[in-house]
Amino acid sequence: MGGPGLEVAKFAFYVFAPIGFMVYFGGPHFYERFVAPDLYKFNPPPKQKLPTEMAEILKLNEEDRKMRMERRLAREKALKEMQEAEQK
Known part of the structure; x- marks a missing residue:
C-alpha cells in the first residue's frame, strides 16, 4: 500500500485536523467577525x-x-x- 510515511501523514491529519478546526472556529477572531454582528439580530436583549x-x-x-x-x-x-x- 502506501507505506509508513502515508500512515504517519494520515494519523497526523486525523489528530490535527479537528484541533485546527476547533482553534479556528472557536477563536475570538471568528466570533467577532461572524457571530457578534448578528448576535442581537437573532437574540435581542429583553x-x-x-x-x-x-x-x-x-x-x-x-x-x-x-x-x-x-x-x-x-x-x-x-x-x-x-x-x-x-x-x-
Whole structure:
C-alpha cells in the first residue's frame, strides 16, 4: 500500500485536523467577525428589565397575585351568571 510515511501523514491529519478546526472556529477572531454582528439580530436583549432587588420582586409578586385573583373572581362571576341564566 502506501507505506509508513502515508500512515504517519494520515494519523497526523486525523489528530490535527479537528484541533485546527476547533482553534479556528472557536477563536475570538471568528466570533467577532461572524457571530457578534448578528448576535442581537437573532437574540435581542429583553425589553423588560428583570428585578434584582428583593423589594421589587415581592412587589411584582403581589401585583401578579392581585391580577390572578381579579381574573378568578371575574371567571366565577361569569360562571355564576351563566348558571343563573340556565336555571331561568
